[in-house]
Amino acid sequence: MTQQDIFAAIRAEVLAALGRIIPELPAEIVARVEVQPARDAAHGDMASNAAMVAARAAGRKPAEIAAELATALAALPAIDAATPAGPGFVNLRLAPTAWHGVVRAALAAGNGFGDSTLGAGQAVNVEYVSANPTGPMHIGHCRGAVVGDALAALLAKVGFAVTREYYINDAGAQVAALAWAAYWRYLQALGTTMTEEEYAALVPGGLQYRGEYLIAVGEALLAAHGPALAGPDATPAPPALWLATVRETAVAMMMASIREDLALLGVTQDVFSSERALVAAGAVDRAIATLDAKGLIYEGVLEPPRGKTPDDWEARPQTLFRSTQFGDDVDRPLRKSDGSNTYFSNDIAYHADKAGRGFPLLIDIWGADHGGYVARMAAAVTAITGGAAKLEVVLCQIVRVMRGGEPVRMSKRAGSYVTLRDLIEEVGRDAVRFIMLTRKSDAQMDFDLDQAVAQTRENPVFYVQYAHARCRSVLRAAAEAGVLADGGEAALAEADLALLDDAAELALMRRMGAFPRLVEAAALAREPHRIAFFLYDLASDFHMLWNRGKEDATLRFIRAEQPQATRARLALVAATVAVLRAGLAVLGVTPMEELR
RNA sequence: GCGCCCUUAGCUCAGUUGGAUAGAGCAACAGCCUUCUAAGCUGUGGGUCGGUGGUUCGAAUCCACCAGGGCGCGCCA
Numbered sequence: 001m002t003q004q005d006i007f008a009a010i011r012a013e014v015l016a017a018l019g020r021i022i023p024e025l026p027a028e029i030v031a032r033v034e035v036q037p038a039r040d041a042a043h044g045d046m047a048s049n050a051a052m053v054a055a056r057a058a059g060r061k062p063a064e065i066a067a068e069l070a071t072a073l074a075a076l077p078a079i080d081a082a083t084p085a086g087p088g089f090v091n092l093r094l095a096p097t098a099w100h101g102v103v104r105a106a107l108a109a110g111n112g113f114g115d116s117t118l119g120a121g122q123a124v125n126v127e128y129v130s131a132n133p134t135g136p137m138h139i140g141h142c143r144g145a146v147v148g149d150a151l152a153a154l155l156a157k158v159g160f161a162v163t164r165e166y167y168i169n170d171a172g173a174q175v176a177a178l179a180w181a182a183y184w185r186y187l188q189a190l191g192t193t194m195t196e197e198e199y200a201a202l203v204p205g206g207l208q209y210r211g212e213y214l215i216a217v218g219e220a221l222l223a224a225h226g227p228a229l230a231g232p233d234a235t236p237a238p239p240a241l242w243l244a245t246v247r248e249t250a251v252a253m254m255m256a257s258i259r260e261d262l263a264l265l266g267v268t269q270d271v272f273s274s275e276r277a278l279v280a281a282g283a284v285d286r287a288i289a290t291l292d293a294k295g296l297i298y299e300g301v302l303e304p305p306r307g308k309t310p311d312d313w314e315a316r317p318q319t320l321f322r323s324t325q326f327g328d329d330v331d332r333p334l335r336k337s338d339g340s341n342t343y344f345s346n347d348i349a350y351h352a353d354k355a356g357r358g359f360p361l362l363i364d365i366w367g368a369d370h371g372g373y374v375a376r377m378a379a380a381v382t383a384i385t386g387g388a389a390k391l392e393v394v395l396c397q398i399v400r401v402m403r404g405g406e407p408v409r410m411s412k413r414a415g416s417y418v419t420l421r422d423l424i425e426e427v428g429r430d431a432v433r434f435i436m437l438t439r440k441s442d443a444q445m446d447f448d449l450d451q452a453v454a455q456t457r458e459n460p461v462f463y464v465q466y467a468h469a470r471c472r473s474v475l476r477a478a479a480e481a482g483v484l485a486d487g488g489e490a491a492l493a494e495a496d497l498a499l500l501d502d503a504a505e506l507a508l509m510r511r512m513g514a515f516p517r518l519v520e521a522a523a524l525a526r527e528p529h530r531i532a533f534f535l536y537d538l539a540s541d542f543h544m545l546w547n548r549g550k551e552d553a554t555l556r557f558i559r560a561e562q563p564q565a566t567r568a569r570l571a572l573v574a575a576t577v578a579v580l581r582a583g584l585a586v587l588g589v590t591p592m593e594e595l596r
Numbered sequence: 597g598c599g600c601c602c603u604u605a606g607c608u609c610a611g612u613u614g615g616a617u618a619g620a621g622c623a624a625c626a627g628c629c630u631u632c633u634a635a636g637c638u639g640u641g642g643g644u645c646g647g648u649g650g651u652u653c654g655a656a657u658c659c660a661c662c663a664g665g666g667c668g669c670g671c672c673a
Binding site for chain 1: 615628629673
């Protein structure tokens with residue numbers, strides 16, 4: 001049993017046996033055959049639904065097939081017992097040697113345990129964060145950053161060729177507003193006598209982004225340009241003189257700041273795509289032309305939303321995309337009534353650009369407030385690529401930050417933090433990352449600051465890292481005691497694992513054996529949080545085993561008088577380390593050597 | 597009004613893509629340190645899986661309707 005995924009290995013055996021009982025089963029039946037962990041340990045280690053799935057096609061009773069299957073499987077060396085059960089399950093109890101194979105596989109694979117070829121090298125683009133470059137990252141961006149980063153790692157682990165991408169929204173009204181705000185800081189740096197309100201009255205749409213983080217931008221502009229961007233006596237000059245320059249500097253500085261924040265979070269992305277560059281290159285017009293050539297564009301008037309007509313509603317002709325042909329509810333505007341492009345058309349161009357770079361699969365991580373946008377964007381990707389590329393969107397629900405059981409108010413004035421940087425400073429990067437992954441992304445979440453820094457079981461980060469630290473502590477103690485002697489940890493794979501037969505040891509091995517299967521399932525479902533829950537369970541199994549050694553000295557890992565048993569147990573501990581690290585690597589969380 | 601997401605133990609949440617008697621943590625109670633980290637472990641109690649129908653060998657999971665919560669709904673990005 002050299003295969004990493006013991007469930008896949010046993011499934012292959014089940015299929016072979018089933019093929020002998022019922023030859024020529026249709027492929028779609030075979031595909032439905034599963035071997036999965038038993039829910040109840042009393043049923044054994046694994047259960048297969050093979051007999052139930054095959055029964056109808058074979059025209060036989062499930063229980064009958066299950067009985068024959070059980071007889072055949074029981075004869076295999078890796079299987080200790082196979083029994084038909086319930087409506088037609090075959091329950092399997094594996095020979096301990098099969099579980100020992102899992103330990104060897106984990107030791108051999110190390111961080112690569114759970115790697116698979118599921119993705120077959122297919123290119124996938126994961127786009128996440130993509131916060132507007134108008135200020136430092138705040139907590140609202142954080143969940144998407146962590147989920148996207150972990151999902152990218154997860155997909156890479158199962159064999160996709162992953163590109164991590166950030167889309168810079170540097171073309172729209174938001175960055176113009178940013179430029180106006182940065183220009184105010186520049187005038188202040190010059191020593192203007194205007195008040196903020198006087199200046200705000202001059203700004204189209206009003207002065208936004210009043211945060212102090214733009215002071216540095218104003219100072220940088222002064223250092224680079226002196227008074228050249230302003231009028232006499234530090235008064236505002238016409239925008240034509242400064243807008244483009246200020247915008248460029250401000251966006252560049254905001255992006256630098258965001259990248260610092262991302263680095264603090266341990267997120268590094270491969271590609272940063274600029275919306276402005278795409279627009280300048282004519283990509284939007286090309287995208288619209290492509291849709292037009294496919295007959296998917298028309299000039300039309302949209303119905304007002306039913307039951308909720310805006311006060312200023314007025315029927316106007318617009319350029320519309322036939323997204324209803326691809327499953328959307330209504331056709332969507334590509335151009336505003338004044339003829340300029342909507343954000344949607346820029347986004348179509350961007351996604352077409354991504355697809356054109358050779359990604360048949362695009363995954364975007366969005367905030368839940370963009371949920372209404374998913375159908376039209378997916379429709380557009382399908383339409384413009386002729387089905388060659390597919391868009392999937394993972395929505396992340398709101399995170400509420402809690403302190404002392406109360407939500408922390410996101411007020412800039414109240415001094416309660418809003419930035420990602422502050423959050424990381426308070427609870428640490430590992431806690432931020434892990435806790436963000438302890439919920440399904442589409443479920444709302446409370447981030448409990450008190451829990452995040454607690455050093456108890458209720459803090460999942462601590463609990464998992466503590467398990468790893470305990471493992472390392474044992475291995476260090478073993479090295480000091482000289483028990484590891486020959487070849488150190490590397491030689492533990494050659495230990496006589498047959499000596500691992502305690503129930504708690506088997507439970508731990510069973511858990512590790514489930515990891516490769518779980519990794520694949522999590523990747524297919526785009527649900528990195530499953531890894532976090534697995535690690536918590538694995539840590540729990542290990543802590544349990546540890547305490548067995550407290551209650552019964554013969555179950556301690558290190559027993560000076562039993563070198564063979566000691567080496568076998570150290571092999572199990574080292575394998576646990578490998579699996580914990582493999583999982584933590586997906587989440588981007590540090591495996592701590594010690595937590596003192 | 598329409599669309600999407602959510603509803604599981606007192607609280608916060610898992611539930612291996614339809615499997616067997618629905619699981620964790622917290623909170624409550626009772627235990628375990630001359631021993632590798634007690635920052636841990638063990639045990640007890642706690643459920644109409646929001647409701648009603650349907651699909652089938654089998655439903656917390658799929659479908660329909662209903663109730664409650666969240667998000668969104670032409671020229672914001």
